[in-house]
Amino acid sequence: MKKKIKDFIACFSLSSIIVLGPSFTQFANFNFFLNFEYLRLNIVLTILIILSVSYFFYLLKTKTLFSKNKFIKYSTYAVFLISFAFFLRAILKVVVNNMKPFIFIFFTITALVLIVFSIVFFIKKPKMLLNFITTFLIILFPFSSFLIYKASVGFFSYKQEKVQVFKNNKPKVIWIIFDEWDQFLSFEKRPNNVDLKEFDKLKQKAFSASRAFQPGSNTIVSIPAYTTGKKIISSQVLGFNNLLLNFPDGKASFWHKESNIFSKLHSMEINSAAAGLYPYEKLFNKYCTEKYSYFNKKNLFSYMPFVFYQMIDFYFTAPLTKLTFQKVKLFKSLKSFFESSFCSNQYFGIKENAFKIMKNRDINFCFIHFSIPHPPGIYSKKDKKITKKISSYSENLILMDKTLREIKLELQKSNIWDESILIFTSDHWLRKEFWDNTLSKLNKEEMDLCSQRKEALVPLIIKMPHQKEAISYDKPFNAISLHNLVLDIYNDKVSNEKDLVSWFDNLDDSLKKSYENITY
Known part of the structure; x- marks a missing residue:
């Protein structure tokens, strides 16, 4: 039972980083533009996708990775290789955003070397490599959970207010x-x-x-500026409901x-x-x-x-x-x-x-x-x-x-x-x-x-x-x-x-x- 839980946690870490990695630096910006209902549905849908991909990886690891059918086995290898390439790409996005092309090439070559090394090592000692990768992904579980937390900012923080309708004869x-x-x-x-x-x-x-x-x-x-009536020098999105306005006098709100x-x-x-x-x-x-x-x-x-x-x-x-x-x-x-x-x-x-x-x-x-x-x-x-x-x-x-x-x-x-x-x-x-x-x-x-x-x-x-x-x-x-x-x-x-x-x-x-x- 413990092994199954460890395997699924590892698969969950892998899938969450792959799914959320592309938009990691945009979470605050994107969530700012969402209304409450949209945000909640978006988060639920994203988590369902992550869980589905996690279960897919789990089935591959436990059912097809060591299949006697060569086509199934090598297809599984290909899926995992592509997935790990995506994983490394997502990690690079999080760690080094907007990198220059020559730096990107360096990291890409390094990643390819690691993948080739992993293939060779897997052929010789498959179980040892799998245990190492599983442990590594389990260590990343707090990080993948943090990604989900960042994507979920605002989930519980908003309640629709019913505003009083006044009776008046003012113009439209x-x-x-x-x-x-x-x-x-x-x-x-x-x-x-x-x-x-x-x-x-x-x-x-x-x-x-x-x-x-x-x-x-x-x-x-x-x-x-239109809604506040104040001159604004710049603004910065800082979260679900937070747009920071910078004013000419150096103050911000x-x-x-x-x-x-x-x-x-x-x-x-x-x-x-x-x-x-x-x-x-x-x-x-x-x-x-x-x-x-x-x-x-x-x-x-x-x-x-x-x-x-x-x-x-x-x-x-x-x-x-x-x-x-x-x-x-x-x-x-x-x-x-x-x-x-x-x-x-x-x-x-x-x-x-x-x-x-x-x-x-x-x-x-x-x-x-x-x-x-x-x-x-x-x-x-x-x-x-x-x-x-x-x-x-x-x-x-x-x-x-x-x-x-x-x-x-x-x-x-x-x-x-x-x-x-x-x-x-x-x-x-x-x-x-x-x-x-x-x-x-x-x-x-x-x-x-x-x-x-x-x-x-x-x-x-x-x-x-x-x-x-x-x-x-x-x-x-x-x-x-x-x-x-x-x-x-x-x-x-x-x-x-x-x-x-x-x-x-x-x-x-x-x-x-x-x-x-x-x-x-």
Whole structure:
């Protein structure tokens, strides 16, 4: 009995390191984006996979390793050799992350020598080698358990709060953020194949600003800046619910512990809701009557194929890239399919949740964060629909315009469009260097347009209730000021387009410039 337990513990250590090794350095980051239900299901599913693989290894070791059938025996040898190669790759990832190619080659050669030595030793003294490997893996059991613990952070730490719904007659404000929406490529110099007729039509009866500076260079800075109303230099994910925000004065604080637009509105008895990419269900659990993040239990299984691709990339593509000193495009079409499928599901999931909160008349303030036109491109202009093939930034702009049309139709059906205040903007401009590292490369025209930009600007269009005329505003200001604008709307300081213009004219000087941490 003791031998069976030892064998299974050894197999468990081997399988857990192989399964969890590829994403060891991403656990904190990944768990941060998951809502509670998704996290629990993901952990349970991961542990089931580890146990299944462990049992598979256990059967190989106890039933087929010394089989009299040569085919079965040598097949078992091959499986274990590949598994130990994966094991060594995972250990290298944990111990020496982001190593240079020549260091990787050194470790690879060393690992191959060890494997060859093990084969020779196994032929001569198989039981002695097996006992040694079993003991070694048992010693690693605490480490493999630690990996599972790291992957499970947050499993018990969260409880869904039921937030009181207040009765009031306050206006409905819908703040919609389109991720990576660029002012220059949308309204200054568009790519030739882009027609944003819905946004052009909207601007004819709305306030539009042409010099709204982005609050930060990345989503993980901009969204916290919008919600807190504070300038943020940088941010760092430190765990399940912990995004550390670094401020200009050298101080730092966790996002969920900062006073934010939802907590402020809640204290004013204003009902708020949020939907989008980030884990709003965790971050603003105490203040939003409705909150949705894409990473929920409904979408768990749509993400799993992408996880399996990441394992393929980790164990095959990445090593070949380092060993050959060139980018190996193994399974590129597979990655393209998984990535576009996942991002398409993400878009539809966010849109579904957005419609829920926008049409709910009990909710006063809606904060919606769409995943487009951020890469990868998921829309085909030719087919006029979501595609499983990677498309372009320009085509994602067209999808964004199509989304606006759907939003307008849904709100008009519910008699909400005319009477509501709608704010359309972005978290940051188009980052040329970011798209260079994705499957959706910018085309030559898009690259040329990016090089013509002088300032990091995001679009800003605000439709006030029953507004009939266009207002073009060309004075510079930072889009982070939208935080205070929403609060002043609910403090009855801004109720029409004239109030809106006056409000921007009287902004503090500190809000009329780009932040120095942003580079062009």
